[in-house]
Amino acid sequence: MLSVRKLFLDIHDNDEAFQLLCTLTAAGRACCGGESERIAALVTDPELAHRITRHGDEENEHARVFHTLLRGRGLEAAQLCADLDYMAQLEERGLGFPHDRLRDDAQTLCEEDVIAYLSRSRVTEQRGAAELRLMQKALAERPEVHRALTSVTRGEARHLAYAQEELLRLADGDRRRSALVRRSLRRTALAEIRVHRDVSLAMMSRMGAILGWSWTRRRLLTFSIRMAYLFERCGGWRRLTSLRMPPPGRRTVLGRPAAAGPRGRR
Numbered sequence: 001m002l003s004v005r006k007l008f009l010d011i012h013d014n015d016e017a018f019q020l021l022c023t024l025t026a027a028g029r030a031c032c033g034g035e036s037e038r039i040a041a042l043v044t045d046p047e048l049a050h051r052i053t054r055h056g057d058e059e060n061e062h063a064r065v066f067h068t069l070l071r072g073r074g075l076e077a078a079q080l081c082a083d084l085d086y087m088a089q090l091e092e093r094g095l096g097f098p099h100d101r102l103r104d105d106a107q108t109l110c111e112e113d114v115i116a117y118l119s120r121s122r123v124t125e126q127r128g129a130a131e132l133r134l135m136q137k138a139l140a141e142r143p144e145v146h147r148a149l150t151s152v153t154r155g156e157a158r159h160l161a162y163a164q165e166e167l168l169r170l171a172d173g174d175r176r177r178s179a180l181v182r183r184s185l186r187r188t189a190l191a192e193i194r195v196h197r198d199v200s201l202a203m204m205s206r207m208g209a210i211l212g213w214s215w216t217r218r219r220l221l222t223f224s225i226r227m228a229y230l231f232e233r234c235g236g237w238r239r240l241t242s243l244r245m246p247p248p249g250r251r252t253v254l255g256r257p258a259a260a261g262p263r264g265r266r
């Protein structure tokens with residue numbers, strides 16, 4: 001009854017639901033892409049700035065993929081309500097780097113700012129990669145969208161590897177910075193799981209209204225979202241914070257090869 005495949009097929013095959021899904025997915029990527037250019041200009045490490053810029057460019061490219069899918073169906077992006085705006089809600093909870101400070105030309109980013117920014121990337125890239133993988137598998141019978149999702153999903157896996165790699169690089173051999181990274185990741189993950197629950201409930205309610213879901217289906221989906229949150233609150237959040245260095249051949253996927261990489265796994 002609650003087949004993920006059927007859920008995404010129903011969304012795909014309805015113009016209004018598809019419009020909402022693509023708009024939301026594009027908006028998250030465009031937000032990351034937009035802020036990256038500004039953040040890259042404010043960091044003092046030129047190699048990190050280069051990788052942040054590359055990351056932002058890829059996010060903008062991914063946003064364009066979803067706008068192309070919309071245009072292919074003769075649709076425009078939908079209006080995004082505040083309760084569905086995942087990135088804005090993360091910022092409201094103080095995650096990442098505040099956009100009003102990005103408008104301040106005078107200041108460069110301090111170490112804590114960079115760690116907060118990369119921690120949010122680490123957590124949200126895993127969330128994004130997992131959701132896109134789910135959509136990609138569910139929509140295998142819709143070749144055009146499946147192709148686009150396959151390419152974006154690969155990109156999201158690269159972004160996740162990049163965020164982990166940068167945090168490991170910062171934490172390597174420095175106990176104070178390592179503790180800062182751990183604290184920042186924990187705080188980010190615990191706030192993100194609440195935002196993710198709230199946005200998922202809002203999204204479910206909107207999709208239910210568009211697709212005419214029965215009361216039973218809505219209750220079951222609400223229950224699933226709340227159970228997933230409970231699982232994450234009781235320890236599942238830790239999977240959003242682990243740091244693993246990619247194998248040597250896949251390191252520094254968004255930039256020039258590092259001269260010396262940090263060791264091991266946290």
Ligand SMILES: [Fe+2]
Nearest residue numbers: 125128156159
């Ligand atoms: Fe990404």
